[in-house]
Amino acid sequence: MTDSHFMVEKQELREKIWKKMKEQGIEQFPYAWGRIPNFREAQKAASRLTTVAEYREAETIFVAPDSPQRPVRQRALLDGKTVVMPTPRLTSGFLLIHVERGK
Numbered sequence: 427m428t429d430s431h432f433m434v435e436k437q438e439l440r441e442k443i444w445k446k447m448k449e450q451g452i453e454q455f456p457y458a459w460g461r462i463p464n465f466r467e468a469q470k471a472a473s474r475l476t477t478v479a480e481y482r483e484a485e486t487i488f489v490a491p492d493s494p495q496r497p498v499r500q501r502a503l504l505d506g507k508t509v510v511m512p513t514p515r516l517t518s519g520f521l522l523i524h525v526e527r528g529k
Contacts, residue, residue, distance in 0.1 A: 443463075444459050444463065447463055447465060452465050452466050452467075453465055454466060461492070462490060462492040462494055462495070463494060464493055464494045465494060468494045468495075468496075468497050469497045471497070471498075472497035472498045472500070472501045473497075473501070475498060475501070476501060476505065484507060485507060485508060486507060486508040486509075486510060487502050487507055487508075487509060487510070488509075488510045488511070489502065489509055489510070489511050490511070490512070491511050491512060491513065491514050499511065499523075503523065503524075503525050506525070506527070507524075508522065508523065508524040509521075509522075509523040509524070510522055510523075511523065
């Protein structure tokens with residue numbers, strides 16, 4: 427399978443998901459098409475992530491800067507993890523975020 431074929435399949439999958447989100451009324455402004463979509467219950471999704479073994483075992487996680495990922499970034503920092511986040515459109519590289527807890 428070529429890279430271009432993979433990219434076409436990836437875009438088709440994105441569009442299928444965006445369409446389904448619109449049909450089910452779960453997308454939120456700014457709407458899904460062409461971006462990582464905002465959606466109802468993003469906070470609940472972030473909480474569910476904490477039940478995944480890979481998340482629990484990780485000391486550092488990579489999280490997108492998009493607004494629907496905000497609850498994941500918050501949860502990870504509360505859980506004492508280091509967050510790696512690209513700046514929007516990688517204009518300034520990556521941010522490494524870690525909260526030092528007081529004694």
